[in-house]
Amino acid sequence: MFDGERRREADERRWAAERRHWLRLSRTVKAPADRRQRLERASLSAASVQAARNLYTTSADREVRAARRAKQWSVIATVRREQAAALFKDAGSPVPPPDDLLALHREAASAALRAIATVARQAELVGGTCCAACRADDGKTYRIADELRVPRLPHAGCPRGLCGCDWFVATETPRRRRRTAPSEAIAESATASTLPGGGDAPAVLAVDGVPGAIDAADVFAGPIDDPADPGPVAT
Ligand SMILES: [Zn+2]
Ligand SMILES: [Zn+2]
Numbered sequence: 733m734f735d736g737e738r739r740r741e742a743d744e745r746r747w748a749a750e751r752r753h754w755l756r757l758s759r760t761v762k763a764p765a766d767r768r769q770r771l772e773r774a775s776l777s778a779a780s781v782q783a784a785r786n787l788y789t790t791s792a793d794r795e796v797r798a799a800r801r802a803k804q805w806s807v808i809a810t811v812r813r814e815q816a817a818a819l820f821k822d823a824g825s826p827v828p829p830p831d832d833l834l835a836l837h838r839e840a841a842s843a844a845l846r847a848i849a850t851v852a853r854q855a856e857l858v859g860g861t862c863c864a865a866c867r868a869d870d871g872k873t874y875r876i877a878d879e880l881r882v883p884r885l886p887h888a889g890c891p892r893g894l895c896g897c898d899w900f901v902a903t904e905t906p907r908r909r910r911r912t913a914p915s916e917a918i919a920e921s922a923t924a925s926t927l928p929g930g931g932d933a934p935a936v937l938a939v940d941g942v943p944g945a946i947d948a949a950d951v952f953a954g955p956i957d958d959p960a961d962p963g964p965v966a967t
Contacts, residue, residue, distance in 0.1 A: 754784035805847035813840035856902030
């Protein structure tokens with residue numbers, strides 16, 4: 733086989749994989765099905781990979797604009813975090829990341845904070861174990877208003893570039909902490925599955941006694957294991 737043919741085959745395999753990748757992401761941000769299918773059927777080329785990538789980013793932007801109008805903060809957090817990660821990887825994971833990717837990641841972090849702000853004034857940082865900066869903040873609680881002014885994520889100097897640290901609901905009164913499903917903790921039930929960290933998120937903690945926040949004891953009253961309560965007795 734000639735070198736040229738071999739190169740062409742290698743290119744086509746790479747283009748096919750890359751185009752599939754962008755089209756799969758496009759689907760997560762509700763790109764129109766007809767446009768996705770048209771690109772799936774187009775002949776393989778660098779241009780068709782680029783078109784699939786554009787379809788993804790324009791659809792992500794549209795999804796974020798709609799979510800912003802509806803105040804669906806956790807949707808914005810999920811879309812922007814995934815977009816920042818995908819474009820970062822596509823750029824060859826440069827450290828430090830370029831400004832536009834930092835901006836996307838920060839938009840995700842502030843949207844996660846705004847989602848938490850619907851039930852609390854503070855948020856807990858769940859940090860990665862990748863470096864000293866990320867480990868140092870792990871488990872610490874910060875005022876959301878301060879974080880929105882001066883965002884600390886992604887941690888500067890983290891060797892991962894866009895670090896894996898994220899925000900979760902915290903509590904000011906550890907004595908009364910109890911575990912609550914994320915879907916009950918955030919008042920955006922329709923989008924709860926898109927909370928930062930997705931379904932594998934650490935247990936979100938109910939917020940008690942936070943001035944201005946929804947009274948967690950009322951909102952999150954669910955079945956609690958109480959050894960003193962024998963529960964309903966069968967008759
Ligand atoms: Zn970090
Ligand atoms: Zn780190």
